[in-house]
Amino acid sequence: MTLTQSSPRAATTRPGAPAGRRRGHRRAGIGTLFVTPYLLYVLAVFAIPLGYTVWISFHRFYFTAPGAHAPSPWVGFANYRDVLTDPVVGRSFLNIGIFLVINVPLTVVLALVLATALNAKMPFRSFFRAAYYLPYITASVALVAVWQFLFGSDGLVNHALGGLAPDPSWLVNTHLAMPMIALFVTWKQLGFFVMLYLAALQNVGKDLYEAASVDGAGPVRKFWSITVPGVRPATTLVTVYAIVTGANLFSEPYLLTGGGGPDNSSTSPVLLMYQKGIEQGHPDFAAALGVVLVVLVLAVSLITRKLSERGN
Amino acid sequence: MSTTVPTSGAAVPADAPTGSREGRRGRAVRLAVLLVGAVAFLFPFYYMVVGSLRKVTAGDLSSAAPSGLTGGNYSAIDGALSLGRSLVNSGVMTAGVLLCTLVLGVLAGYALARLEFTGRGGVFAVLLLVQTVPFQLLTLPLYVLVVRDYGLGDNYAGMILPFAINSTAVFLFRQFFLQMPASLFEAARIDGASELRILWKIAIPMARPALLTGALLTFIGPWNEFLWPFLVTKNADMQPLAVSLAGFLSNLQGTVSNPTGALMAGACVLAAPAVVLFLLFQRHFTHTNIDSGVKG
């Protein structure tokens, strides 16, 4: 999406053009051959499943043993009605909202602060960069295990807090479970955004800072009036990325809060798709939920993009 | 936007007025901020390693100190989910994804960038379209297709298939090949070199750093992936480590004497390969196309 803007179209000279007609044909055959695996792949892993999802979502459907033919009658929008009237589905979308409200501002602020601090000749600069990037490249499952241990009711954090520890504890508290997931994801991905902002900071002209210094602006004002607007594209990317992450949350609620608990207070649409579709045997409901989710995600990303374009 | 961002590795600090009093104070504040950040990022890792080595892994304050050390947790987790087997499964899955992504991605990317054929515009449109639909929507039908119709449940091919070609990677490789001077390819063609030869002898050597970055970024995905292999592998002998460790996390902890320690040991083993690769090739992780993970 954002990538298309920057594709260096100028470089697209006509490949194979001077080679003459006969030769061009042979090359064309090779081109088709080179992209064939990709196209077959798209068909098998993308197009067929996509069509299948939409088809399932309009039928009464359940998985059967291979070779068994079960009737799957057309039910119109019945599955969509079930999805949209299910309070747990509502809760899962609300949870994405909670996730975004916590994750986006926190990521923007912390990443920008750390990137600004890193953006200078510093001792141990590469050490810091490596440290921030570490959670990003580590498996969720491993990190969830540590967080569960740290934030369990008998964990280190509660021992350190003593009487101030929340009750019920972090991960089993209906008010804290979802914010904890948002915090976990923010922590895990922050390093990536620090690097992104660090790169974006290089694009902010040095002359702007020099001019501001001449005008007598302090570091804080320089930060707000030059740095923040200068890295706006990166901030948009944080938002879009957060929407995608929020819509895809699975392993965190599945593992960190024991299956979207307590009482569904940290459930997510993808977790629900798994629970309904595979654990409880209602793939029709899950397919409809998936379609609703994707339509919503695409709509929200589009709006975000439009808003940020207007902002520029 | 993002691809035009210069490499942060070559970053020239924008404002580093050293020497002045303001500068020195600024430096101290920066360093303090960075240190606090580093502690917040590294402490859980430290705690994980210490927890994995302690005889008794509890949550009290003294538990953060490395004392009463033992390697027992590693053998405990090995006994509970046979680490070697899980690591091999993770490795095969990751290697398969890497190989497919690189080979097929380079082929398609090269064709899109440097070859003319009917329907090229259409393929490019498909490429862009595929990137906008989240994988999660496809999870359920893919699951039933792969497991029932393709018959690939509990099978490496089934684990690899959904990740075998990464449209983002195809896109990136196309970009790399586009940025190379066209005259090079034309000269080779006039000399009568076949396209495969041009690709192998000219394009790939020139794109080597980009390919390395692509490979490294592709590595983390399947190595850390949980949902998909969790769905398609029910046989414990086929589960990659992320899946078997999650299984241990949710219902096998009763089987060992120090479950938390064993869990931390498993987490260390799972984290180690990605961390080591990262530390070895750090420079390449923070390369130009850092945002390629965004579309992952």
Add this chain to the structure above:
Amino acid sequence: MLRRTASALTVIALAAGTATACARSAPDPADAARSRGPITVWLSNNAQELQWGERMVADWNKAHPDQRVRAQNIPAGKTSEEAISASIIAGTSACLVFNTSPASVPQFQKQAGLVPLNDFPGGAKYIESRSGSLAGQYRSEDGKYYQLPWKSNPVMILYNKKLFAKAGLDPEHPKLATYAQFLATSRTLVRSGATDAAIWPAPSSEFFQSWFDFYPAFAAESGGSSLVEKGEPRFDSPAGRKVADFWNTLYREKLAPQELYPGDALADGKAAMATVGPWAVAAYKDKIDWGVVPVPTSDGRPASEIHTFSDQKSIGMFSACKNRATAWDVMKFATSEKEDGAFLDATGQMPVREHLASLYSGYFAKNPAYKPFADQAQREVEVPNVAGSIDMWQAFRDAWTRSVVFGRQSPSSALHDAAAKTRTILGEY
């Protein structure tokens, strides 16, 4: 090299693409029913059960070298139901699964995953002669048996004598008969600091968790009522509400934690009591000094009047099985009077046979610890064998966690809502 790799990968991609066309098919039922040969069976991962199963399979293999049986653990998964369901879809289930939950049978049946045992000559008669009057409740709605009722684990309250003594309670005569007594005892246990939790069932919302908190208490309080009877939910009733209030009090006063314990709380000494079946006798033998009492009722009825949940498991034959004649013979072999006796001996779990206590009187005389469980096995309640049963249990569980465990709704109104949802589900199927 590159060319070869490229063409190989093209072939792989092509194969994947065309695999859709040649979907796998199930074995032909008529051929399979007569066919004999090697089969695979899945056993639960309970240590004692595994021991019995492996020995049983070895005996079979010695006598039938041409029809070898391979025993494996049920594949990993969050629950065995989920793993079995996945294997049905994939067409990779074992021939026999020695741990099929009757609650899942309607769903497996709908997925065309199970073989009706009536297909075998004398199939129904074998089941009915083995289990007698108990067999009827395992017949599916179409009148066929899709499961062989194998063993039950009538659940009771097991308690840790040492923790009771530590709290200053009489470990030989615990006061746990009425709700008031049970709550008072629980308060003493927790407030004295003897234990973290009086009792620690899983507070999570998997559909089957209600079998170990609500359902036994409801069976006792209602005098043997099932969740659904004659097409009507039975839990939105005075008995159901009393049970819900009782558990709600335990959670509200933090006598039962809202957090999932990652292991066995009773074995680890974190909880003083647990709702368990006789399998626990062998499992806890070397871990804790335990006593056992019946499930409490509001008015403290005598033990001889108390019903409980059976926690029964069946043997199912799955449609992926090619050598079904062998599978049927193995099923009969494993549930013969001799093997049932050996199973009881090894695991302490009760084969679903009529007159169990008299049939194996020698065993119960030798093992007095099992006596209360054997008595309890006379008064068991099963999960209802109706289509949509998992949906009902899920609806019930969601209402339970919301209200009883987390107090976000009053238990009585949550039960009412769950009953309404259950009626909808019953209407749909």
